[in-house]
Amino acid sequence: MRQLLDKKMWIGLLMIVPTLGLAQPQGGPPPAPVQVAVASNTQIAPIREIPGFTKARYITTIKAESSGRIVDLADIGSQHEVSAALGLIADNEYALRIEELQNAINNAQASVDFLRQESERLQTLYQRKLASSTDIDKNDSDLKIARGDLAQARARYQQLQDEITKLTVSAPFTGFVSAHHSQPGQWVNEGQDLLEYMSSGELEIVVNVPLQYKSQVQVGAQWQLRDQAGTLYQAEITGFVPAATSNSRQIRVQLATQDGGLFAGEAITVLMPEAAPQELLVIPRDALVLRRQGAHIFVINDAVARRVAVTTGLAQGDLIAVSGDLQAGDQVVTRGNERLRNQQTVQILNEK
Incomplete structure (x- = not known):
């Protein structure tokens, strides 16, 4: 009876083995997804x-060109074009001086006008022999003095106008305010630091x-x-x-x-x-697979990965020089190379 049971078990096993063989997958694993880059000859240096x-x-300290009380200063970090206003200084005395010099100009102009008319009158009287040459000479002298006084009054007025323009602090170049050395409301003297200004761009x-x-x-x-x-x-x-x-x-x-x-x-x-650049064969650093026994890469030929041992050299940025069984134009795996095997089929994801 036992022999009969053993015989039936062997017959059952013989029937199961072919069935297991048919259930095995056919055609091997699917292609491994990878990303690639191209090896190239590039100038590289240590x-x-x-x-x-x-x-x-340009960094400069803007100083006050006139004394007075600060009315306004540009904000720190504010951008300005060349000649733009950066601040304003007020001086109430300027208004009084403007009025004074305008009156001086008007008085000098009146004297010039009167003496010029007097000169014309004296010339007429002289022709009629009713005025002497001394009168004419004195009038000419007075007229020259009056014209000089007028010119001086106008010059002082122009100087005052120039000083008034200095009450407005202007940007020497395009830039921005980087610091304040004075504050609005503060009295400053000529030559005192107002703000720090930097060029931009x-x-x-x-x-x-x-x-x-x-x-x-x-x-x-x-x-x-x-x-x-x-x-x-x-x-x-x-x-x-x-x-x-x-x-x-x-x-x-x-x-x-x-x-x-x-x-x-x-x-x-x-x-x-550190030295003159050399033309070397380079690949992205990500293409390297580092192991104890050395470094290797995978080169793709006809959708098959070929393992290539390489020796590394100079590096520059994301590129590194290598030597081994590859040449410029070869496709090297940069993503998906850690688990890749030699002669494994691949699917290139970033190929165009």
């Missing part, structure tokens, strides 16, 4: 990071470069900057001091950038090339 800062190109980047890299400091050279948020900017060297100006033997270098987004006084990092 980079040294140097701290620097930004500053407004013209930032200057300042960095101190070690003297050993002086060969890299050339006007017109293009360097990169990175702000504290990690944003990269392109900058150009506009000038430098051709001397080691500090105890640390460094060269002061000025750069300018056309990119917006930087504020005056902001700390930045300057990415200075």
Whole structure:
């Protein structure tokens, strides 16, 4: 009986095995979704990071050009065009002086008019021999003196008008108010500080470069900057001091950038090339897969991933130089490469 049961069990197993074989999936796993980039030959150089800062190109302290009481001052942070009013100083004495000089001009003008008419009358009398040449000479002298007095009165009036215009503080260039040194209602004397004013739209980047890299400091050279948020900017060297100006033997270098987004006084990092750039084969850093035994990447050929061992070199930004069995134009996997296997089929998601 036992032998009969064993025989039936073996027959049952033989019937189940083919059924299990038919239930196995056919055709292997589906293609792995990946994103790719293209390897390229690019000029790249070793980079040294140097701290620097930004500053407004022009920073000035606006001073009072006349004495008086401050009526108004522009708000801190307010933007102004060149020659725009930044503040107003009042002086009540100016009104009295204007009236005084206007009266002086009127009196001098009346004297000139009278003496000119008197000259015409004396000339007529002289022709009739009713006036002497001495009378005419004295009139001419008095007329010259009166005309001189008129010119002086007008000159004093113009000087007063110029002083009055100085009561209005004007912007020397396009910029913004960065600080107040006086307040409305305060009495100020000529030459006293009123406010601090900075130029806008013209930032200057300042960095101190070690003297050993002086060969890299050339006007017109293009360097990169990175702000504290990690944003990269392109900058150009506009000038430098051709001397080691500090105890640390460094060269002061000025750069300018056309990119917006930087504020005056902001700390930045300057990415200075340490040597002349070389043309190298580069790929995005994300394409690297780092393991204990070394680094490798995946190159895509006909939707199949081929594992390639690489040796890394210089890096610049998001790019890194590599050497190995690949060439410019090859597609390398940048996303989805951590779990990818050699010779695995892929589906490129970012291919256009």
